[in-house]
Amino acid sequence: MQGGKKTVLVINGPNLNLLGTREPHLYGHETLQDVEIAGQKQAKELNANVTFFQSNWEGAIVDKIQEARTNGTDGIVINPGGFTHTSVAIRDALLAVSIPFIELHVSNIHAREEWRHHSYFSDKAKAIIVGCGAAGYGYAIEHVAKKFPERP
Numbered sequence: 118m119q120g121g122k123k124t125v126l127v128i129n130g131p132n133l134n135l136l137g138t139r140e141p142h143l144y145g146h147e148t149l150q151d152v153e154i155a156g157q158k159q160a161k162e163l164n165a166n167v168t169f170f171q172s173n174w175e176g177a178i179v180d181k182i183q184e185a186r187t188n189g190t191d192g193i194v195i196n197p198g199g200f201t202h203t204s205v206a207i208r209d210a211l212l213a214v215s216i217p218f219i220e221l222h223v224s225n226i227h228a229r230e231e232w233r234h235h236s237y238f239s240d241k242a243k244a245i246i247v248g249c250g251a252a253g254y255g256y257a258i259e260h261v262a263k264k265f266p267e268r269p
């Protein structure tokens with residue numbers, strides 16, 4: 118919570134910088150920039166702070182999550198991209214900072230290859246949004262801003 122406003126951190130993992138051009142039949146035509154612009158507009162309407170972070174590097178994502186421990190972040194929305202299916206380190210970071218999070222996937226990972234069905238995050242997430250396309254980010258941000266408790 119910063120200045121009485123809920124603070125939401127949206128983290129996108131590897132290859133999500135290519136949203137809009139990458140396999141559009143799976144991920145749609147909206148770019149990450151479109152998602153960020155819509156998120157900032159929504160933040161104003163919700164009277165919340167929304168920060169976006171994208172990295173293709175696992176360690177950079179771990180660093181960002183650790184930073185959130187002490188900067189007033191009330192909730193994290195994370196699309197870990199390919200790290201969904203591999204990253205013990207990102208899972209451990211989320212648990213280490215004890216910040217509630219929503220796991221988000223643009224595509225429906227359960228309707229894809231079997232190895233995408235397992236996530237290192239789902240059993241610890243407060244909520245999971247899959248298969249809603251880029252609109253999922255808006256749903257997740259609204260849920261954190263309206264329903265997640267303030268952190269001290």
Ligand SMILES: O=C1C[C@@](O)(C(=O)O)C[C@@H](O)[C@@H]1O
Nearest residue numbers: 132196198199222223224233
């Ligand atoms: O990079 C991604 C994107 C994804 O997280 C999604 O948003 O649907 C699904 C993952 O399996 C994939 O590796």
